[in-house]
Amino acid sequence: MAASTASAPPHQDRLKSFGFDDGREEGLREYIFARPDLETSLRNNPKAVLAAISEYTAKKRMITFGEVKINKCRELLAQMNPPPKALIELGTYVGMSAIGWGDILKSLNPGEESQCKVFAMELDPKFAAIARDLVDLAGLKDIVTVLEGPAADNIRALKTSHTVDKVDVAFFDQWQESYKPDLIVCEESGIFRKGTVILADNTDSPGTPDYNQYLEESSGRQGGVKYQNVKHETASKIAKIILASTVLEVP
Numbered sequence: 001m002a003a004s005t006a007s008a009p010p011h012q013d014r015l016k017s018f019g020f021d022d023g024r025e026e027g028l029r030e031y032i033f034a035r036p037d038l039e040t041s042l043r044n045n046p047k048a049v050l051a052a053i054s055e056y057t058a059k060k061r062m063i064t065f066g067e068v069k070i071n072k073c074r075e076l077l078a079q080m081n082p083p084p085k086a087l088i089e090l091g092t093y094v095g096m097s098a099i100g101w102g103d104i105l106k107s108l109n110p111g112e113e114s115q116c117k118v119f120a121m122e123l124d125p126k127f128a129a130i131a132r133d134l135v136d137l138a139g140l141k142d143i144v145t146v147l148e149g150p151a152a153d154n155i156r157a158l159k160t161s162h163t164v165d166k167v168d169v170a171f172f173d174q175w176q177e178s179y180k181p182d183l184i185v186c187e188e189s190g191i192f193r194k195g196t197v198i199l200a201d202n203t204d205s206p207g208t209p210d211y212n213q214y215l216e217e218s219s220g221r222q223g224g225v226k227y228q229n230v231k232h233e234t235a236s237k238i239a240k241i242i243l244a245s246t247v248l249e250v251p
């Protein structure tokens with residue numbers, strides 16, 4: 001991973017320690033595409049696709065950004081004025097949250113759906129391919145683009161490859177050691193504006209102490225991006241907190 005620290009375990013070790021990449025991801029795709037209601041209720045229906053993914057991931061105990069958290073984020077993004085249209089996601093896995101973002105942006109921007117853009121970034125090509133298939137099934141491929149590779153590289157290329165100047169929302173759900181370095185890449189790439197909201201999962205568990213500290217100390221840092229940080233508790237059983245950091249000032 002380009003943005004990880006020298007002591008961070010490599011991607012394959014992280015996959016094993018978290019129980020990723022053991023066949024359940026391909027199993028999810030097979031399960032969804034074999035469902036008898038594929039054409040009648042799942043196709044072009046993001047909420048039904050999310051429910052179907054949840055059914056499988058709960059049974060197989062897969063780690064995804066579940067519906068409880070997606071609905072909490074739906075509430076948070078609904079409070080933004082104007083409604084968010086451009087969102088980046090760092091860490092897409094099989095596409096659960098990416099489908100959630102596509103659905104949320106679409107419903108917050110009636111009549112302006114074509115202006116909504118989600119760039120969902122996933123390190124692992126196998127997971128990215130599954131996410132693409134599920135996004136496509138949900139009818140969101142015009143809104144959600146799944147980009148492969150380290151998020152840091154894709155963020156640096158956003159302005160040139162995808163003509164994205166600023167993002168309204170960034171969602172952090174990659175390996176935790178990359179949170180702080182990737183945040184700095186976002187700052188240096190100039191994609192944040194006053195009012196951009198950075199949502200982060202897992203800041204309480206497994207925990208991202210260096211990222212949290214960097215955000216908390218931003219007000220005292222000369223010439224840096226300044227943030228207001230709010231912890232939102234969810235009813236999730238583990239990693240209950242979604243940390244929302246709103247950009248107050250960019251230099």
Ligand SMILES: C[S@@+](CC[C@H](N)C(=O)[O-])C[C@H]1O[C@@H](n2cnc3c(N)ncnc32)[C@H](O)[C@@H]1O
Binds near residue numbers: 093149173
């Ligand atoms: C917790 S999962 C993401 C869950 C996903 N957001 C969901 O909705 O279920 C973490 C994912 O981040 C990916 N990842 C880790 N480091 C990354 C990086 N630097 N850039 C992009 N993806 C990364 C991993 O391959 C893994 O699929």
